[in-house]
Amino acid sequence: MTLRSAHNLARLLGCLLTVGLCLSALPAWAQVGMAAPRPDEQFDVMNVLDEHGLHDMDNERWNAYGQFTYASVWKAPFAAAYTNANGSNNSLVPEAERSFAGTFTAFLGVRLWQGGEAYFVPEVIAERALSQLRGLGGAVQIWELQKTGKETPQIYRSRAYLKQTINLGGEREQKTSDPMQLGAEVDRHRLVLVVGNFSVLDFMDKNTFAGDLRRQFFNMAFMTHTAYDFASDARGYSWGGLAEFYWDDWVLRFARMAPPDHPNQLELDLRIGTYYGDQFELEHRHKLWGQDGAVRLLGYHNHLITGRFDDAVAAIQADPGKSAANCTGFNYGSTNAGAPDLCWARKPDDKYGIGLNLEQHLTDDIGVFLRGMVSDGQTEVYAYTSTDRSLSFGVLAGGTLWHRKNDTLGIGANFGWISAAHANYLHLGGVDGFIGDGGLRQASEELFEVFYSFAVLSDVWLSADYQFIANPAFNADRGPVNLFGLRAHAEF
Amino acid sequence: MRNSSSIAAFATVLLCCMAGPASAATDPGFLVQRFDAAPAGAGWLTQDNLNLSGGLGGAVSLTTGYAHNPLILHSGSQSLSLVTDQAHANIGFAITYDRYRLSFDLASPLYVRGQSGTLAGVDYTAPRLDIASHPDSITDVRIGLDARVFGQVGGPLRLGVGAQLFVPSADQSDYMSDGTYRGLLRVMAAGDIGGFTYAAMLGAHIRPLLGHEMAYGAGAGWRFVLGEATTSLVVGPELFGTTQVTGAGQTALEGLLTGRLEVRDHDGHAVRVKLGVGGGVGQQSGAAEWRAVVGVEVLGLAGAGTETAR
Numbered sequence: 001m002t003l004r005s006a007h008n009l010a011r012l013l014g015c016l017l018t019v020g021l022c023l024s025a026l027p028a029w030a031q032v033g034m035a036a037p038r039p040d041e042q043f044d045v046m047n048v049l050d051e052h053g054l055h056d057m058d059n060e061r062w063n064a065y066g067q068f069t070y071a072s073v074w075k076a077p078f079a080a081a082y083t084n085a086n087g088s089n090n091s092l093v094p095e096a097e098r099s100f101a102g103t104f105t106a107f108l109g110v111r112l113w114q115g116g117e118a119y120f121v122p123e124v125i126a127e128r129a130l131s132q133l134r135g136l137g138g139a140v141q142i143w144e145l146q147k148t149g150k151e152t153p154q155i156y157r158s159r160a161y162l163k164q165t166i167n168l169g170g171e172r173e174q175k176t177s178d179p180m181q182l183g184a185e186v187d188r189h190r191l192v193l194v195v196g197n198f199s200v201l202d203f204m205d206k207n208t209f210a211g212d213l214r215r216q217f218f219n220m221a222f223m224t225h226t227a228y229d230f231a232s233d234a235r236g237y238s239w240g241g242l243a244e245f246y247w248d249d250w251v252l253r254f255a256r257m258a259p260p261d262h263p264n265q266l267e268l269d270l271r272i273g274t275y276y277g278d279q280f281e282l283e284h285r286h287k288l289w290g291q292d293g294a295v296r297l298l299g300y301h302n303h304l305i306t307g308r309f310d311d312a313v314a315a316i317q318a319d320p321g322k323s324a325a326n327c328t329g330f331n332y333g334s335t336n337a338g339a340p341d342l343c344w345a346r347k348p349d350d351k352y353g354i355g356l357n358l359e360q361h362l363t364d365d366i367g368v369f370l371r372g373m374v375s376d377g378q379t380e381v382y383a384y385t386s387t388d389r390s391l392s393f394g395v396l397a398g399g400t401l402w403h404r405k406n407d408t409l410g411i412g413a414n415f416g417w418i419s420a421a422h423a424n425y426l427h428l429g430g431v432d433g434f435i436g437d438g439g440l441r442q443a444s445e446e447l448f449e450v451f452y453s454f455a456v457l458s459d460v461w462l463s464a465d466y467q468f469i470a471n472p473a474f475n476a477d478r479g480p481v482n483l484f485g486l487r488a489h490a491e492f
Numbered sequence: 493m494r495n496s497s498s499i500a501a502f503a504t505v506l507l508c509c510m511a512g513p514a515s516a517a518t519d520p521g522f523l524v525q526r527f528d529a530a531p532a533g534a535g536w537l538t539q540d541n542l543n544l545s546g547g548l549g550g551a552v553s554l555t556t557g558y559a560h561n562p563l564i565l566h567s568g569s570q571s572l573s574l575v576t577d578q579a580h581a582n583i584g585f586a587i588t589y590d591r592y593r594l595s596f597d598l599a600s601p602l603y604v605r606g607q608s609g610t611l612a613g614v615d616y617t618a619p620r621l622d623i624a625s626h627p628d629s630i631t632d633v634r635i636g637l638d639a640r641v642f643g644q645v646g647g648p649l650r651l652g653v654g655a656q657l658f659v660p661s662a663d664q665s666d667y668m669s670d671g672t673y674r675g676l677l678r679v680m681a682a683g684d685i686g687g688f689t690y691a692a693m694l695g696a697h698i699r700p701l702l703g704h705e706m707a708y709g710a711g712a713g714w715r716f717v718l719g720e721a722t723t724s725l726v727v728g729p730e731l732f733g734t735t736q737v738t739g740a741g742q743t744a745l746e747g748l749l750t751g752r753l754e755v756r757d758h759d760g761h762a763v764r765v766k767l768g769v770g771g772g773v774g775q776q777s778g779a780a781e782w783r784a785v786v787g788v789e790v791l792g793l794a795g796a797g798t799e800t801a802r
Contacts, residue, residue, distance in 0.1 A: 049548070054547070054548050061761065062550060062552070064585075108552070108585060110552045110790055112790065118552075120583050120585075120598075122598055122630060122633075154661070155598075155630050155633055155659070155661045156628040156629065156630055157598065157600055157628045157629070157630050158628065160583070160600075197627065197628070233627050233628070235628065237627070237628060238627070239623065239627065261624065261625075266626075266627065266628075267624060267625050267626075267627070268623070268624045268627045269624065270623065270624045
């Protein structure tokens with residue numbers, strides 16, 4: 001971490017701490033950030049049916065929920081010493097741009113037999129990313145842009161999976177009726193098995209205050225660790241299996257997912273016994289000063305056909321013909337004849353990472369979160385972001401204080417770093433899946449975001465957002481970038 | 493096997509649909525799939541039992557199938573098996589109220605293969621899809637609205653009307669979509685006379701790309717009550733097909749021998765398991781040489797039309 005980024009980090013930490021303390025000292029009543037669960041008072045189809053005696057939300061045979069979100073972010077022009085230098089092609093362009101993402105999703109669940117559930121989630125998406133999703137290391141301005149849609153709406157199946165719950169005793173607890181969760185009473189000691197098409201983030205690395213980015217922050221940096229290169233296709237989903245073992249306040253999870261056939265592409269490599277992404281998570285839920293909180297330890301190991309940065313550099317040093325411009329295998333289209341390229345380095349290899357995820361209610365209405373992860377940083381981004389190490393934190397506050405209990409104010413920051421090997425590769429003009437300006441003056445990519453969600457109705461929100469990104473793509477020669485966003489979101 | 497002398501007309505239809513000179517033409521693709529699964533809860537594999545009654549109800553279904561050689565093109569003595577293997581999975585769900593049903597059907601290709609080639613001066617590129625290459629694809633989405641307009645559930649004659657809208661979604665070049673909106677307007681009949689049960693439909697398939705079609709189908713079978721009245725087995729044939737009323741006048745007709753087992757629990761919820769095996773009848777375009785289909789339906793709420801609940 002450079003002196004400058006350390007200074008910025010300290011400044012942001014101080015700012016957030018001050019805001020958090022100020023807000024936490026105030027009376028508050030309602031929960032915030034509980035984005036995925038649907039409160040009983042919310043207007044949606046299932047609540048209406050339940051109120052009319054046509055449905056039992058505590059013991060569901062089926063449920064159906066939906067959501068609509070449209071977000072637009074404007075990027076102001078910014079300064080850059082160079083852009084796409086020498087034929088490299090992954091810069092964020094310095095001119096003004098607008099990006100958007102619109103999604104419509106149906107969440108359908110049905111109980112097949114005792115403990116057996118099936119879920120099916122079709123989604124329509126239309127989107128336009130800034131600079132074709134290039135030039136940002138992890139701080140992508142709208143999280144849904146990682147789904148690589150087109151400006152013309154497309155429908156796709158985001159999830160189709162089976163889930164089996166095996167009760168093992170202990171006290172009983174009620175699972176609420178929510179998207180991708182049937183209302184049911186289950187044991188607090190239980191084994192849950194999942195198989196099919198889903199995102200590993202549906203079950204792992206969840207966080208009450210930085211998880212559902214349709215209601216909360218705009219930026220993808222708050223969805224999970226930006227250094228978590230979880231195996232998935234270009235949209236963030238994959239095929240695989242997951243097991244959860246619940247034991248009172250503890251949960252142990254393991255998942256194996258299929259990786260993409262080529263880095264960051266939609267096609268999957270289903271040879272899941274040979275190439276895979278494994279992850280484990282240990283979660284503990286607790287009460288601190290009477291308020292709910294959770295700690296999650298997450299580790300992952302990918303075994304893939306991937307490129308090592310040092311190998312790509314060694315290849316061009318040994319043979320100048322092995323440059324980005326001469327790739328014969330899968331590559332990202334750089335024409336930089338003097339730059340190394342990962343296309344010359346791909347072979348079966350491994351990637352590792354470990355991270356910590358904390359969330360804590362300070363009051364019923366205010367919560368804080370923190371995520372930090374370290375990946376080994378020796379191989380290319382395969383599915384998520386170019387970041388090798390990441391730290392994010394922030395605070396969310398409900399609007400009870402100002403008599404707008406369904407409103408939410410959020411302030412957060414994300415810092416991303418790359419390894420020395422990764423930086424050297426980029427410095428020499430190399431590109432990976434998302435970044436590569438043709439040169440690099442290494443720095444941490446820093447994001448500061450503040451948003452306010454205004455509840456127009458009980459389940460319709462309009463949000464305004466500001467994002468500040470320093471050193472886009474970890475390059476101190478470019479930026480900073482100012483982004484301004486608006487979002488409409490409805491649930492039903 | 494197809495009658496080779498008549499399929500050239502089908503290629504001609506394709507050529508007519510393409511822009512540009514025929515000498516350099518490449519086929520843009522079109523929807524090959526001729527099997528449209530019945531709406532969730534409709535009982536039959538392709539037909540509708542019109543057992544729509546009661547309060548708010550719902551059903552979900554999973555139908556998966558395989559078709560062999562669903563599209564062989566012929567021109568003179570030449571032929572091209574453009575699509576040789578086609579496996580799919582349909583997920584359907586329906587909401588019913590009184591005599592009305594709103595249904596959705598989303599199909600995903602599981603495995604599609606074929607042979608590329610040139611026929612009558614047109615280059616055809618065979619589709620190549622599977623779960624790995626298309627992990628999240630959904631082909632044309634079907635939205636349907638049906639109503640029982642005459643007769644009673646369990647009676648000898650029920651009549652219904654329905655409309656379906658097909659929203660293009662899949663890639664035309666994969667032979668999974670016409671790339672345009674399509675529609676189906678239809679009238680339906682169904683009934684039960686003792687153990688005999690039947691269903692039929694006649695409709696207009698509005699298909700701008702290849703020419704509008706008359707769509708039709710029928711199914712008939714015998715219901716065997718197994719053990720207690722909560723379990724029944726229906727066995728019988730189903731036919732379904734289309735005939736172009738504009739364009740080349742091609743007919744695609746398939747038959748399936750079907751059986752379905754239905755088990756109902758004491759709350760009136762039911763599960764149906766359906767099986768069908770058959771193939772194209774006579775000369776067709778887009779009808780499979782042979783086809784096997786397996787379906788499962790879960791009828792989650794009362795009033796969704798369970799035969800044994802009558």
